[in-house]
Amino acid sequence: VLMDPSVSDAGLGSGPGMESVTGSSHHHHHHHPTTASPVPPGSDPLSAPSPKLEIALPVQTAQESDPIPDEDSVVFSQLTYLGCASVNAPRSEVEALRMMSILRGQCQVPLDVTLSVPGVSEGTVRLLDPNNSTEIANYPIYKILFCVRGHDGTPESDCFAFTESHYNAEIFRIHVFRCQIREAVSRILYSFATAFRRSAKKTVLSSQQTAPLTPDSDLFTFTVSLEIREDDGKGTFSAVAKDKDKQSFKLRAGLDKKIVIYVQQTSNKELAIERCFGLLLSPGKNVKNSDMHLLDLESMGKSSDGKSYIITGSWNPNTPQFQAVNEETPKDKFMYMTTAVDLVITEVEEPVRFLLETRVRVCSPNDRLFWPFGNTSAFYFFYGSGDVSKECAEKILETWGDLLSKWHMNLSVRPRQLPALVRSGIPEALRGEVWQLLAGCHNNDHQVEEYRTLITKESPQDSAITRDINRTFPAHDYFKDTGGDGQDSLYKICKAYSVYDEEIGYCQGQSFLAAVLLLHMPEEQAFSVLVKIMFHYGLRDLFKQNFEDLHCKFFQLERLMQEYIPDLYTHFLNVGLEAHMYASQWFLTLFTAKFPLYMVFHIIDLLLCEGISVIFNVALALLKTSKDDLIQADFEGALKFFRVPVPKRYRSEENAKKLMELACSMKISQKKLKKFEKEYHTMREQQEQQEAPIERYERENRRLQEANMRLEQENDDLAHELVSSKIALRKDLDNAEEKADALNKELLLTKQKLVDSEDEKRRLEEESAQLKEMCRRELDKSESEIKKNGSIIGEYKQVCSQMEILSSLQSLVYVNVFYRQISFKQSNWWFLTLLGVKTHTNKRQV
Incomplete structure (x- = not known):
């Protein structure tokens, strides 16, 4: 996306010879709906549609015979003009891409044109008839507000468009073109970028102003450094580790990353970097321009001291074009990655590209060897760790008890011996009370x-x-x-x-x-x-006026280093390491973020007692104790050393006590700090006086535009959040309505089941009553039968008993008869026996 620098400083384009580079806006605009009606150039927006023919020829530079009055112009032949339409948001990329899609789809009548783009901002863009070079329409550069090309992978990838203010800026129109060769689109946008930023007056140098050239007068040396940061899962991006032996970055697959480029000039007169209009990346080395892929720029600008230029861009490695550097590499192997940055530098007519070829190794997202300082758990140790004992010697407690008793008698006056006791550390059991008294709460x-x-x-x-x-x-x-x-x-x-x-x-x-x-x-x-x-205590002042007071603190710290640790100061100066790169968190969080709690509490003791200047004491003590390691480290090594090894060293309470003793022993007078503060303000005034008004206005304009972009981004975020909330509410409402409908249906079914159940209940009750009546009748019948059977049984028993009596009588009769027979037989036997005896006796007698 390209914008006229007079309106926006966020210009993106492609460098010389770049091919297939897609521009994408890193901010959004709200826009109103518009109606598109493709029309020929120079006519009313309501006329007939434009062409459909897709033809383009190679780009050629305008020659003297061409009937184009602008010098140094570039002519693009055999383009297809797709028409124009009115727009309400002339600087909205979303609006431009939408209109580009509409005009491309509605284009029916082909119209071949030749496009002439001037090389300076005072020139005019002209549409020419390719047959006779007759001018069809012209658009002064100062009226062109915005340029954009279609995104790769879309039907509009071979299209580009620009918007212009029409009729005294009351109407805005967008003109859309198409090329058969997509690579030509990048070159066209590059030509527009050149026209936007280059003034004819600046390119013509008087021979009287030109100094004699020495053999090295046109040699300018720059140091370019690359830093890669990865999403640490906590909402921030941390610098990745670098294998010192193999000099390769160790990346984790699948994580969002940021690319940070540091550019610093090291020789010859200073050349100001106006802007970065392209940050590109590609897997491999010695890659072609067509293989480079544009990253979204997040920020660009000078460092706090103005010594280096910093460009930051976001990189999503999960996209297909970066698949090669998002897959795990075998152990002990690596691959190459190429990063490029395109810069616009004053007094240099053509944009400058810096290429960095870097070796990388890709590890698993959960690789424990990712951090170079051992176990990863150690990295998180510092955040709120470190046991702080509440035990204290009885003598110390007595001393503090006496001091607090006297202090409470007159809270407006601090006891004389208080500073000495605080330097030794406030007992943990008393810190809450003492901190409130020191702060005046x-x-x-x-x-x-x-x-x-x-x-x-x-x-x-x-x-x-x-x-x-x-x-x-x-x-x-x-x-x-x-x-x-x-x-x-x-x-x-x-x-x-x-x-x-x-x-x-x-x-x-x-x-x-x-x-x-x-x-x-x-x-x-x-x-x-x-x-x-x-x-x-002035902590909020560090956040005011674009961190101006914080930059002053950095200057004071560097001046103190120059006095107390000159060799380390010189080393930092040589490697380009500035105070804001490692000390910003020390001042803004008062060392509370990464260091163990027993050290943090002692620093707060000193801060509340002596003021925010104690941060300089602690910072100098840290630098002094780490001097030997830092002097041996390069730029990247020093930054990594500040991140983990420095806080890790003070996990030992003994090391922390030695550090705080050293910090308390360093005498840094307020007079010296005031002197350095005056030096800083004097330096800033001189810089402002030396700075040309237009540069100062441009810098202020950039700052305001960045603030505006941030506000627009916040506005877009809030709008997106509102829309998302509305969508979520609509979805919840739809789900609730669907659930209500389902519940209503279920209720109707339940009611019908209830009616059916009541009918079934009545039927069952009737059947139950019938069954009860039947059972009662059967019971009565059974009872009557039982009674009848009972009487029959009684009669039967009576008959049986009578029969038993008769049987007994009969038995007795039989016995009696039998007895009589036996008696008769017995009597008869005796008679016969006696008769026989008598006969026998008579015979004997005879």
Whole structure:
């Protein structure tokens, strides 16, 4: 996407000879719907459609015989003009691409044209008849507001368009063209970029102003450094490790990345870098221009001291064109990756491209060897770790007890022996009370009530606060649970401050300081101390006026290094390492972010007692104790050393105590700091005086445009969030309606089942009544039969008993008869026996 520099500084294009480079806007615009009606150039927007023919010839430079009055123009032959249409958002890429698609689809009548693009901003873009070079239409460069090309992979990839202000800027129109050879599109946009930025007056140098050239007068040396950052899963991007032995980056597959380029001039007179209009990347080395792929630019600009130019772009390796550098490489093997940056440099007519070929190794996303300093858990140790004992010698507690007793008698005057005791460290059991006294929060009932009101209000930075809360001291038991008491209190403090301080609001890193305070006192008192540190100790000043005071602190730190550690200062100067690259977090978070808690608490002790200048003491002590390691490191090695080994060294409480003793022993007078501050402001005034008004206005314009872009991005984010919320609500409503319909249907079915059940119940009740009646009748019948059977049984028993009696009588009769027979027989026997005896006797007698 290209914009007229007079309107926007976000110009993108392709370098000399670049092919197939896709431009994509890194900001969005709201636009209104428009109606498209393709028309021939120079006619009313309501006329007939334009051509459909896709023909383009190679680009050729205008010669003297061409009837084109502009000098140094570039002619593009046999293009197809697709027509023009009115637009309401002339600088919206989305609108331009939409109109490009519409005009390309509706184009029916072919119209071949030749396009002449001037080489300077004072020239005119002309549409020519390819047959006789007759001018069809012309568009002055100052009226062209915006240029864009179709995205790769879309039907419009061979198209480009530009918008112009028509009729005194009251109407805006877009003109769309098509090329058969897609590579020509990049060259056309490059020609527009050249016309946008180059003035004819600047390119003509008087011979009187031209100094005699020495053999090296046209040799300019630049140092270009590459840094790759990866998403660490916590909402931030951390620099990737680099294998020192093999000099290759170690990347993790599938993670979003950022490319950061540092450009610094090291010889000859300084050439100002106006802008970067392309950051490109490709797998492999010695790659062709057509294989380079454009990355989305996120930011560009000078460093705080103006010594280097920094370009940052986002890189999504999951896209198909980067598949080669997103697949795991075999062990002990590597591959090459090429990065290019295209810059516009003053006094250099053509854009300058720097190429960097780098070796990379791609590891698994969960590779534990990714971090070069051993176990990855050590990296997270510093965030809220380190046991702090509440035990203290009885003598020390007695000393502090006596001091606090005297202090409470007159809270407006600090005891004389207080600074000496604080330098030794406040006992952990007393820190909460002493910190409040040092900050002057002993009588803060009004602010406590105000805090309770503030936490009920909405914060515009709620999402940023919520994001930071989850990564604040994740190793600490009080804060590690999502939605726990610690995170809830921390959220309320940060939210209350963002509402309380409308000018600064919540700034990244405040959550660490608030967490440190919350570990020693209730949230109401912690909020009061946080407000004191921000306002009375000057911490909020570091965030004001585009971090101007913070840059002053960096200058003071470098001047202190020049006095106290001159050899390390010289080494940093040689490798191009500046204070803002390693010390910004020290000042903005007061060392609370990465260092163990026992060291952090001691630093806060000193800060509340002696002021924010103690940060210089601690910073110099850190640099002094790490000097031997830092002097041996190069630019990248030094940055990596600051990230992990420095905090890791103070996991040992003994090392931390030695560091704090060294920091307390360093005498840095306020007078010296004031002197350095004056030097900084004098330097800034001189820079502003030496700076041409137009450059100052351009710089201010860029700053305002960047602020505007940020606001637009925030607006787009909020609009997207609103639309997403509406879509989600609509979806929830649709789901609720569907669920209600389903429930209604289920209710109707249930009601029908209830009616059927009641009918069934009545039927069953009737059947039950019938069954009961039948059972009653059968029961009565059974009872009557039982009675009848009972009487029959009685009669039968009576008959049986009579029969038994008769049987017994009969038996007796039989017995009696039998007895009589036996008796008769017996009597007869006796008679016969006696008769026989008598006979026998008579015979004997005879």
